[in-house]
Amino acid sequence: MATSSLLEQRLIARIEREGPLSFAEYMRIALYDPESGYYAAGTPRIGWSGDYFTSGDLGDFFAHCLGRQLWQMWEELGRPQPLRVWEQGARRGELEVGVRAWAEQEQPAFATALSYRGLDLHRGEDILSAEVLQQLREQEGVPHVILANELVDAFPIHLVEVQQGQLYEIYVGLEKGRLRELAAPPAPEVVTYLDRYCMRWRSFPNGWRAEINLEALRWVELQASLLRRGFLLVIDYGDRASRLYRRTRPQGTLLCYHKHRVNEQPLARPGEQDITAHVNFSALIDEGRRHGLRLRLFTTQRAWLEHLGIFEELEQLRRTHFSAADQERATDQGQIALLRWYNLRQRVLALTDPAGLGNFKVLIMRR
Ligand SMILES: C[S@@+](CC[C@H](N)C(=O)[O-])C[C@H]1O[C@@H](n2cnc3c(N)ncnc32)[C@H](O)[C@@H]1O
Structure with a gap:
């Protein structure tokens, strides 16, 4: 059976x-x-071979924007050494790989400070269990950023x-x-x-x-109790009540x-x-406030990615990796570059599509 x-x-x-x-x-x-x-x-x-895909499956753009966001948070917190980031519902750490790659390339000092801890049920870590998180906090220290992409919806x-x-x-x-x-x-x-x-x-x-x-209410309360000075970042589909x-x-x-x-x-x-x-993001915001968090940002994924430079990164790639698409368009090489470029651009359009992933919501709360 x-x-x-x-x-x-x-x-x-x-x-x-x-x-x-x-x-x-x-x-x-x-x-x-x-x-x-x-x-x-x-x-x-x-x-692609599973039941659905998430933003991180559409190339590195999403993880790179997340990297920029974490770097800004690190600066705002006064460059703590280390910056402890807990990603909850981290799958196999796919986002972490992209964040690290961006940090090593663009912000080496931040990359050195970054202590990124992924948690997932697949690794036997149930983040709905207060004991699991409290124990981690005791072992590894107080987190500065707790983030969850497409976790709360489950x-x-x-x-x-x-x-x-x-x-x-x-x-x-x-x-x-x-x-x-x-x-x-x-x-x-x-x-x-x-x-x-x-x-x-x-x-x-x-x-x-x-x-x-x-x-979700219990979860926000627990996260608020774990943070001393730092951020809660939640990305998911949903809206205000x-x-x-x-x-x-x-x-x-x-x-x-x-x-x-x-x-x-x-x-x-x-x-x-x-x-x-x-x-229901109103519930997360209200519950966060009830437990001492302040609302920093509530916006769409499209606006968030745009603010974090997704379109600039795309343009930059065109100049550095796909110049053949402009300069040698009549050649095979130029055509291949153009097709590859279309593929990348399509991924960015999917991530920012107002009728799709772009309408996901991004919530940042701060203590
Ligand atoms: C939709 S996936 C998102 C994965 C990843 N954040 C991403 O952006 O691709 C949700 C993940 O959350 C994990 N998850 C769901 N409930 C969980 C829980 N209570 N504790 C730990 N992980 C959980 C699942 O195992 C799954 O890997």
């Missing part, structure tokens, strides 16, 4: 024994189960649905021995969450759905990724597909 079926059987056995699971608990098992969860099992299924979320002006929470139960959604009264912290953002969900149409990421939780977005933002195909069936293939929801 395939691993996914085994996980499904275990989920079914647990629900038979203990009753329905909140969607958050179901998602926690489907993604994080140590043996068969999507993130815990085997190798990362990210990149935290287990509670699902809610409006019916006749009432809020229900979606649980995972059983019907004829198969996993099925069922609606029941929500947990109190789920109800109060939506009311914090003054949403008029009571007047929303039947079937209107939203995701509630309580884990007022734009996320809208009457005109009745189905919420929950999506699953399997082999570069998107679906809306989170109960299919537990452990075999990624499950994500857009991030």
